[in-house]
Amino acid sequence: MAITKIHSISTTLNKAISYIVNPDKTDGKQLVSSFACSAETAAVEFEWTMKNSGKQGGRLAYHLIQSFDTGEVDYETAHEMGKKLANEVLAGKYEYVIATHIDKGHYHNHIIFNSVSFKDKKKYYSSAKSYHRIRRVNDKLCHEYGLSVIDQSKNKGKSYKEYTADKDGTSWKSLLRKHIDECILRSQDLNDFLSLMGKDYEIKQGKHIAFRAVGQERFTRSKTLGTEYTEERIKERLQGITQTVSKSRKSSENFNLLIDIENNIKAQQSAGFAHWAKIQNLKNAANTMNWITENGILDYSALAEKFEGIRYKKDSTHSRIKAIEKRIKELNVLIKDIEVYRKTKPIVDRADKVVFKEKYRKEHESEFILFKAAAQSLKPHLKDGKTPLIKPVRTEINQLISEKNSLYGEYDSLKKEFADIQKMKQNVDMILGKDNSPDRENVRRRDNGLE
Secondary structure (H helix, E strand, O other): OEEEEEEEEOOOHHHHHHHHOOOOOOOOOOOEEEEOOOOOOHHHHHHHHHHHHOOOOOOOEEEEEEEEOOOOOOHHHHHHHHHHHHHHHHOOOOOEEEEEEOOOOOOEEEEEEEOEOOOOOOEOOOOHHHHHHHHHHHHHHHHHOOOOOOOOOOOOOOOHHHHHHHHHOOOHHHHHHHHHHHHHHHOOOHHHHHHHHOOOEEEEOOOOOEEEEOOOOOOEEHHHHOHHHOHHHHHHHHHOOOOOOOOOOOOOOOOOHHHHHHHHHHHOOOOHHHHHHHHHHHHHHHHHHHHHHHOOOOOHHHHHHHHHHHHHHHHHHHHHHHHHHHHHHHHHHHHHHHHHHHHHHHHHHHHHOOOOHHHHHHHOHHHHHHHHHHHHHHOOOOEOOEOOOHHHHHHHHHHHHHHHHHHHHHHHHHHHHHHHHHHHHHHHHHHHOOOOOHHHHHHHHHHOOOO
């Protein structure tokens, strides 16, 4: 699990960056990275971007923190996930510095990024919407790396401390949720449920139903436990009613897992359950046979070959899109370095002509720092002290964007095609007994007397 929070920086940007790159916290700065700037000169580079965009004043930067559960990831993985979070959220438009701190019991990333984009000169707008996007990207990364994810719909309004207590099963609310779940499974109606709950909890019924355990000072309203524990939802769950799928969901096949479990437990108590399951399997088999007939795939090896072929095309297209996005970011940084170099070089060159050289250098310290950083970055591109032309770089960016947009359409089609054939192959494997999942393999071994 990883949780995130963000706040703005309006003063002391230098101190904030110095704090996050502290060698004692980052394994001697081994766990410090940056994008479109140098960690050592980031504050100066942020300021230059703001100055040249005409967006000075107000928020200087934003500080995004990503914290991991103790022992859930190693420090290298934590740093890698932090960079991926920053790259996706900031889309290659904002300079940033990231540092992974390993001096506490849990690893956590500090990401400080400019409030102004060096690409389009626009300010970053921090809002509830932008933060929800950060959380979505963070949750997606947690899924990719096999980490647990907080169910936001059922934990709305929880503090991290309360979430941790719930996870450990030590909070009043956590214990109450578990007891409500157990009583719902054992009850046929609301009267049964209240009777069972009343054995361990004092119940208060008014505008909102509330419960209080022995030793608990105040009543806890059930609606504060989450969306699945309001009085209305408890009644629906007792009746086995799945919650209506919201309009924002794309698929009507999104089920309420809680209700699925409750219904299945109760359904298996009736003889009709086995008949229902058989009918569902027959429907799946009929749909699968219809699909393979329509697609002219009458041989398993042909199905497997087509499956692998589509997967390869999908993965290759995705890899190309990622490579294009990486190249576009590199070219945008190149343009920034060219612009910085061209604007600061005349100031640096003039130092040889002025009388009071030391005073001049002090007055233009920022320009000297920026020039040195840009020159270092442009070293492979400089020819006789001349920078590359920006126009050809922009032309390449536009060509890459055009290719990427074309590939996105192709990738969407391949994703749909792969999802269809994957589903059919899974059905065929299940029908033919080719499912090699651990559970099926264990059943097969027990059946053969190998365990």
